[in-house]
Amino acid sequence: MSAIEQRSFNMKSLEPKPSDFTSEVLARFAREVAKYPNDQKQSAVMACLSIVQQVNGLISPGDELFLSAYLDMSPMAVHEVSTFYNMYNLEPTGTYKINVCTNLPCQLRGGQNALDYLCKKLDIQVGETTKDGLFTLQPGECMGACADAPVLLVNDRNMCSFMSTEKMDQLIDGLKETVANGSKS
Amino acid sequence: MNAALNGLLSQFKATGVETCFHGRHIKPQILDGLNGSNWSIKDYEARGGYQALRKILGKDGGEGLTQDQVIATVKESGLRGRGGAGFPTGLKWSFMPRQFPGQKYLVCNSDEGEPGTCKDRDIMQFNPHTVIEGMAIAAYAMGISVGYNYIHGEIFATYERFEEALEQARAAGYLGANILGSNFSFQLHAAHGFGAYICGEETALLESLEGKKGQPRFKPPFPASYGLYGKPTTINNTETFAAVPWIIRNGGQAYLECGKPNNGGTKIFSVSGDVERPGNYEIPMGTPFSVLLELAGGVKGGRALKAVIPGGSSAPVLPANIMMDITMDYDSIAKAGSMLGSGAVIVLDETRCMVKSLLRLSYFYMHESCGQCTPCREGTGWLWRVVERIENGEGRESDLELLDNVAENIMGRTICALGDAAAMPVRGMIKHFRHEFEHHIAHKTCLVNATV
Numbered sequence: 001m002s003a004i005e006q007r008s009f010n011m012k013s014l015e016p017k018p019s020d021f022t023s024e025v026l027a028r029f030a031r032e033v034a035k036y037p038n039d040q041k042q043s044a045v046m047a048c049l050s051i052v053q054q055v056n057g058l059i060s061p062g063d064e065l066f067l068s069a070y071l072d073m074s075p076m077a078v079h080e081v082s083t084f085y086n087m088y089n090l091e092p093t094g095t096y097k098i099n100v101c102t103n104l105p106c107q108l109r110g111g112q113n114a115l116d117y118l119c120k121k122l123d124i125q126v127g128e129t130t131k132d133g134l135f136t137l138q139p140g141e142c143m144g145a146c147a148d149a150p151v152l153l154v155n156d157r158n159m160c161s162f163m164s165t166e167k168m169d170q171l172i173d174g175l176k177e178t179v180a181n182g183s184k185s
Numbered sequence: 186m187n188a189a190l191n192g193l194l195s196q197f198k199a200t201g202v203e204t205c206f207h208g209r210h211i212k213p214q215i216l217d218g219l220n221g222s223n224w225s226i227k228d229y230e231a232r233g234g235y236q237a238l239r240k241i242l243g244k245d246g247g248e249g250l251t252q253d254q255v256i257a258t259v260k261e262s263g264l265r266g267r268g269g270a271g272f273p274t275g276l277k278w279s280f281m282p283r284q285f286p287g288q289k290y291l292v293c294n295s296d297e298g299e300p301g302t303c304k305d306r307d308i309m310q311f312n313p314h315t316v317i318e319g320m321a322i323a324a325y326a327m328g329i330s331v332g333y334n335y336i337h338g339e340i341f342a343t344y345e346r347f348e349e350a351l352e353q354a355r356a357a358g359y360l361g362a363n364i365l366g367s368n369f370s371f372q373l374h375a376a377h378g379f380g381a382y383i384c385g386e387e388t389a390l391l392e393s394l395e396g397k398k399g400q401p402r403f404k405p406p407f408p409a410s411y412g413l414y415g416k417p418t419t420i421n422n423t424e425t426f427a428a429v430p431w432i433i434r435n436g437g438q439a440y441l442e443c444g445k446p447n448n449g450g451t452k453i454f455s456v457s458g459d460v461e462r463p464g465n466y467e468i469p470m471g472t473p474f475s476v477l478l479e480l481a482g483g484v485k486g487g488r489a490l491k492a493v494i495p496g497g498s499s500a501p502v503l504p505a506n507i508m509m510d511i512t513m514d515y516d517s518i519a520k521a522g523s524m525l526g527s528g529a530v531i532v533l534d535e536t537r538c539m540v541k542s543l544l545r546l547s548y549f550y551m552h553e554s555c556g557q558c559t560p561c562r563e564g565t566g567w568l569w570r571v572v573e574r575i576e577n578g579e580g581r582e583s584d585l586e587l588l589d590n591v592a593e594n595i596m597g598r599t600i601c602a603l604g605d606a607a608a609m610p611v612r613g614m615i616k617h618f619r620h621e622f623e624h625h626i627a628h629k630t631c632l633v634n635a636t637v
């Protein structure tokens with residue numbers, strides 16, 4: 001089943017499942033909601049979606065439905081947000097999603113070379129996931145760290161700076177090792 | 186995240202040693218005395234932090250400053266918006282309807298995604314309290330009780346650092362109800378984006394802060410009358426707020442004298458690309474570009490300078506000979522035909538192909554167009570496709586005219602400035618490096634590879 005078919009299949013059977021989230025995650029949602037006026041819960045949708053992604057690795061239609069009820073907004077309004085912003089994963093990724101910045105300032109300092117190197121090292125094309133499901137490789141737009149080029153993100157929240165080929169080797173080998181030792185982001 | 190993974194990833198975290206603590210600033214104010222470990226509130230107070238807030242509230246033994254006095258001081262300083270537009274900050278603050286009876290908001294634009302710009306990240310990572318203090322002063326001056334700092338989604342460590350700093354400031358009584366025992370109350374929160382360049386546009390940012398897709402709004406009405414949740418709102422860039430405490434402590438005149446008339450103070454320039462020491466350099470406005478280039482270690486590998494994009498990727502490129510003659514301030518760069526923008530200086534050496542450089546930028550604008558306005562949505566695609574075929578040896582003789590025509594038909598015909606931002610680099614490149622484009626079209630090869 002392709003990813004798109006999988007998604008429409010999921011849509012048929014979706015229903016909100018608040019029990020999917022631990023009390024710790026629910027507390028994090030509540031903390032975001034508390035930042036905004038009582039009648040503006042929707043403002044917390046950006047942060048809540050990113051928390052869901054951190055916990056589950058992606059945002060499912062069920063998650064969107066849950067958040068729409070939780071934040072008093074329509075399911076489509078949640079979906080508009082999750083599809084508009086580039087960093088939300090609506091499809092499964094590898095255990096580690098790696099985004100390499102290739103914008104001009106980074107390109108001038110080896111950003112594109114870094115992406116090409118990782119393609120070769122992981123034996124995948126840009127946008128693909130390795131067969132073992134460990135790594136997804138994507139290009140990225142400006143991350144606001146141009147002086148640190150080459151720069152990459154691991155699972156959205158971890159920025160890695162000055163990524164020479166030696167450091168990329170160290171990173172990829174290290175990530176493989178942590179998975180082999182039974183840990184996961 | 187477990188310890189092993191954390192340990193692994195932490196090795197690759199930026200420390201600021203190369204980009205910020207190089208000791209190569211000139212008369213720094215915002216980045217002065219930082220070392221990466223002295224970001225917390227106690228260190229900030231030891232550097233004179235929160236004295237400006239005490240001063241305006243009359244909690245330093247003095248009489249305090251009225252709202253009008255604070256705004257007058259900022260006007261006197263000549264501080265102009267550091268996010269790109271360079272609008273006079275004091276003037277913007279005076280537009281806020283202070284007597285408006287309902288809720289008003291203050292917003293900090295830390296959605297730093299203009300290619301080449303990486304200053305706000307270092308400010309918030311290594312000196313977050315100066316942003317908090319600057320925002321509190323602004324809130325006092327405009328009678329605002331709630332603020333948000335919207336931070337670029339790609340710099341999560343910095344977002345978490347800022348949240349930690351907010352907790353410290355709340356615990357110390359610099360934020361919250363009745364600050365330092367005065368009747369001034371100000372609540373400040375952090376929010377984040379998640380990968381949309383357009384949210385750096387102030388009204389797109391407001392939409393995003395409201396939990397919507399970030400599509401810019403028509404102006405007018407301007408945020409000062411219809412902003413966040415439809416309420417009067419003032420939005421400034423991170424570096425703008427960060428400059429305010431120094432101005433209040435030392436006076437508007439002293440700040441103005443740091444720079445040059447109409448271009449007060451210091452500015453942090455993010456130098457990237459072909460230099461020996463890419464990084465942030467805080468220097469007085471009006472410093473010659475040649476001095477900035479020297480601070481950044483000169484052109485990489487001792488090669489010759491070819492061109493510079495002086496104000497972030499949206500600013501028109503300028504050739505080396507023009508750059509070496511100008512000073513780094515709003516007026517001087519504007520006179521030379523470009524703009525200071527966010528202060529992102531992208532340096533290109535003699536080995537760089539301008540067609541290829543433009544190709545990457547054109548892809549970026551096409552990718553980041555929000556799709557709301559037809560000229561931008563369609564036009565950015567046209568620009569990219571035409572530049573791509575020129576780069577790949579399939580250019581046609583009429584293509585340069587076509588590029589100019591498409592650029593012309595985007596500019597001024599869109600809701601926000603992204604359309605102009607996509608068109609200006611194209612026009613700048615063709616204006617100054619037309620022969621390279623012509624060579625690509627005529628010979629199907631790159632002029633640079635042939636000669637270097």
